[in-house]
Amino acid sequence: MKALLKKSQGFEGVDLDEIQEPITKSNEIKVKVYAAGICGTDLHIIHDEYPYTPPVAMGHEYSGTVVEVGEEVEKFQIGDRVVSLTAIVTCGSCRYCNQGLLMLCEHRKSIGSGVHGAFAEYIVIPAKSAYKIPENISLDEAVLTEPLACAVRCIMERGRVNGGDFVLISGPGTIGLLALQVVKANGGNCIVIGTSHDKERLNLALEMGAMAVIDVEEENSEERLMALTKQQGFDVAIECAGVSISLNNCIKLLRKQGMLIQMGLFGKKIEFDSDLSLIKELNYVNGFATEPTSWEIALRLLEYKHVDVLPLISNKLSIDNWQEAIHLAEQKVGYKTLLLPNT
Numbered sequence: 001m002k003a004l005l006k007k008s009q010g011f012e013g014v015d016l017d018e019i020q021e022p023i024t025k026s027n028e029i030k031v032k033v034y035a036a037g038i039c040g041t042d043l044h045i046i047h048d049e050y051p052y053t054p055p056v057a058m059g060h061e062y063s064g065t066v067v068e069v070g071e072e073v074e075k076f077q078i079g080d081r082v083v084s085l086t087a088i089v090t091c092g093s094c095r096y097c098n099q100g101l102l103m104l105c106e107h108r109k110s111i112g113s114g115v116h117g118a119f120a121e122y123i124v125i126p127a128k129s130a131y132k133i134p135e136n137i138s139l140d141e142a143v144l145t146e147p148l149a150c151a152v153r154c155i156m157e158r159g160r161v162n163g164g165d166f167v168l169i170s171g172p173g174t175i176g177l178l179a180l181q182v183v184k185a186n187g188g189n190c191i192v193i194g195t196s197h198d199k200e201r202l203n204l205a206l207e208m209g210a211m212a213v214i215d216v217e218e219e220n221s222e223e224r225l226m227a228l229t230k231q232q233g234f235d236v237a238i239e240c241a242g243v244s245i246s247l248n249n250c251i252k253l254l255r256k257q258g259m260l261i262q263m264g265l266f267g268k269k270i271e272f273d274s275d276l277s278l279i280k281e282l283n284y285v286n287g288f289a290t291e292p293t294s295w296e297i298a299l300r301l302l303e304y305k306h307v308d309v310l311p312l313i314s315n316k317l318s319i320d321n322w323q324e325a326i327h328l329a330e331q332k333v334g335y336k337t338l339l340l341p342n343t
């Protein structure tokens with residue numbers, strides 16, 4: 001089968017190749033991948049900024065249809081539409097596994113980095129890692145379940161938004177716009193910030209229910225932001241851009257004892273104003289991808305229409321055009337770029 005592999009260092013180490021189709025074990029299901037989203041993490045893997053075990057098929061945000069079911073599996077049938085957790089290999093006995101924290105397992109391997117992922121025609125996963133897609137959700141929309149679950153993990157499980165909170169979202173990309181909708185579902189007032197490059201994204205943020213959007217490069221942006229919070233500062237700031245200036249803006253604009261939620265991955269060491277964060281007694285939380293509970297909440301948010309992911313799907317390309325797809329993702333053309341391995 002076709003698979004987009006990261007084989008070795010650098011962009012030259014990425015190649016569309018033929019690999020053997022995976023074999024389905026008794027507790028597993030085999031899924032024909034419909035589409036897989038290109039995530040910032042995939043780009044970090046391509047540039048060797050995120051750990052991976054080569055050669056590995058990248059891709060961890062996907063949806064597909066079950067084509068084979070192991071003999072012990074009762075939960076799924078051929079034809080079921082599914083999504084799955086990323087942390088599919090875990091030891092089951094470390095302190096984190098015992099708490100159900102699969103991403104933190106000492107021996108975890110995730111699809112797309114540690115084991116073959118979804119930039120491939122088929123993927124085989126343990127049945128216990130998979131979830132049925134609600135009937136009213138399309139396969140296109142379901143691809144976004146994983147990044148939505150990341151937002152749920154950070155904002156609802158690790159962090160917290162109270163009704164009426166002033167919430168700053170820094171970075172109006174896919175993650176920022178998912179975070180916006182999760183915050184709205186929790187009753188927060190969202191203000192989204194970006195730069196002059198983000199005009200269209202900021203407009204979409206308004207359409208998705210942001211209370212205000214502000215280009216931080218414009219004059220008096222800080223004063224305007226503080227005025228929006230009645231000079232109190234933000235209760236919660238969610239860093240979604242993965243750049244240090246954005247993190248420092250969050251620290252500056254938070255109120256004392258506010259909550260800083262880190263969602264963006266920087267891909268390198270960065271500088272931030274640690275003393276200001278200390279003086280304000282900020283609560284700093286982050287989240288490493290998702291846990292099973294995050295998926296259940298994410299699927300419910302989708303099913304009951306608290307979140308609309310359709311406007312975030314911008315590009316759909318056959319895996320044969322993977323170079324162009326990666327280019328679109330790197331240049332941040334639109335929002336999500338999907339690779340179709342079977343088209």
Ligand SMILES: [Zn+2]
Nearest residue numbers: 039041061147
């Ligand atoms: Zn992702």
Ligand SMILES: [Zn+2]
Nearest residue numbers: 091094097105
């Ligand atoms: Zn473990």
